[in-house]
Amino acid sequence: MDMLKQFPITQYINEEGELNTNEMKGEVSLDLIKMFYQKMLRARMMDKKCVNLQRQGRIGTYVQYEGQEAAQVGSALAIEEGDWMFPSYRDHAATMTFGHSLRNLLLYWVGRIEGGIPPEGKNIFPPAVPIASQLLHATGVAWAEKKKNTDRVSLVYFGDGATSEGDFHEGLNFASVFRSPVVFFNQNNGYAISVPTEKQMNSKTIAQKGLGYDIPSIRIDGNDILAVFMETQKAVERARNGEGPTLIEAVTWRYGAHTTADDPSKYRDQSESDRRRTTTDPLLRLEKYLKQQNNWDEEWLAETEQEITDEINTALAEMEDVPEAEIEQLFSHVFEKPTWTIEQQREHHMSIKRGQV
Numbered sequence: 186m187d188m189l190k191q192f193p194i195t196q197y198i199n200e201e202g203e204l205n206t207n208e209m210k211g212e213v214s215l216d217l218i219k220m221f222y223q224k225m226l227r228a229r230m231m232d233k234k235c236v237n238l239q240r241q242g243r244i245g246t247y248v249q250y251e252g253q254e255a256a257q258v259g260s261a262l263a264i265e266e267g268d269w270m271f272p273s274y275r276d277h278a279a280t281m282t283f284g285h286s287l288r289n290l291l292l293y294w295v296g297r298i299e300g301g302i303p304p305e306g307k308n309i310f311p312p313a314v315p316i317a318s319q320l321l322h323a324t325g326v327a328w329a330e331k332k333k334n335t336d337r338v339s340l341v342y343f344g345d346g347a348t349s350e351g352d353f354h355e356g357l358n359f360a361s362v363f364r365s366p367v368v369f370f371n372q373n374n375g376y377a378i379s380v381p382t383e384k385q386m387n388s389k390t391i392a393q394k395g396l397g398y399d400i401p402s403i404r405i406d407g408n409d410i411l412a413v414f415m416e417t418q419k420a421v422e423r424a425r426n427g428e429g430p431t432l433i434e435a436v437t438w439r440y441g442a443h444t445t446a447d448d449p450s451k452y453r454d455q456s457e458s459d460r461r462r463t464t465t466d467p468l469l470r471l472e473k474y475l476k477q478q479n480n481w482d483e484e485w486l487a488e489t490e491q492e493i494t495d496e497i498n499t500a501l502a503e504m505e506d507v508p509e510a511e512i513e514q515l516f517s518h519v520f521e522k523p524t525w526t527i528e529q530q531r532e533h534h535m536s537i538k539r540g541q542v
């Protein structure tokens with residue numbers, strides 16, 4: 186069976202900025218497209234700022250997502266307040282779009298506990314660093330919501346590498362058997378750090394992995410925000426209506442390094458990123474679309490950029506204003522009730538502080 190044919194890439198707006206009228210039957214409003222552009226620009230500017238802050242030593246190691254804005258922003262816009270979001274370490278374009286504060290987002294990158302705390306009313310889990318562990322949390326929470334008879338859903342993000350983990354398969358199996366209202370949102374950016382997908386799996390697509398669990402699965406152009414938004418919305422509606430989970434494979438690309446501690450030129454030709462910036466870029470695509478409609482507005486763009494710059498600078502000032510953490514906090518947030526080993530470490534630290542050691 187040719188899986189590439191079975192799971193074709195769904196696209197609503199192509200690289201030339203043209204609308205696929207087969208997919209889009211209704212109207213696409215100018216306001217919607219401008220809102221998409223503004224949110225992706227905000228995400229991109231925040232990402233660039235964070236890379237610069239890391240280089241200046243003002244935040245720690247940072248995980249960039251530039252190139253993946255359409256996948257994260259478009260999907261985050263498809264859920265509502267009260268729903269649950271489970272990000273990995275690369276998904277802060279999604280969390281900031283869903284409502285996470287930029288101040289707290291920056292606090293995460295200086296290692297502060299506040300970084301994992303979402304605003305009141307926003308169900309955003311802290312970023313998962315152990316690969317694929319968040320799929321189990323998302324599935325379990327969705328199942329709990331189902332048992333409570335709410336119509337709340339989980340949206341969980343993970344990379345291509347995560348689909349080689351046991352947790353991915355356990356999550357999909359459980360969600361399928363118990364019809365958990367969860368949307369499994371995969372960003373296939375082609376690499377798990379230095380390992381390309383072809384070296385990591387024999388599957389030609391991620392979407393086909395849903396077949397084994399009888400989960401409706403779809404492959405979409407992850408750089409086409411309209412496709413991401415519309416298809417995630419459909420999956421969210423299915424989950425809300427009690428029809429169970431969906432697996433979405435959003436095909437995308439990260440332009441930069443895996444993290445600020447990585448050098449991608451060691452394992453791939455970075456000119457591929459330069460090529461993609463001028464061909465498949467998610468913001469460029471909307472710019473082309475707007476230009477074709479004679480709706481590209483330089484003045485609006487300049488104002489929008491200024492507003493975003495101000496918002497980011499305010500958040501940065503707020504983050505840098507937060508008093509330094511007490512070392513004792515290291516011992517406070519590991520478990521609800523500290524284990525004896527943690528108590529012992531806390532005691533040791535306190536005796537150093539008292540000058541007894």
Ligand SMILES: Cc1ncc(C[n+]2csc(CCOP(=O)(O)OP(=O)(O)O)c2C)c(N)n1
Nearest residue numbers: 275314315316344345346347374376377378
């Ligand atoms: C359980 C576990 N194993 C290994 C790692 C080390 N590690 C960190 S990122 C990463 C690659 C993950 O790739 P992918 O799932 O494609 O996500 P991406 O980083 O591309 O967003 C690995 C193996 C980890 N964090 N957790």
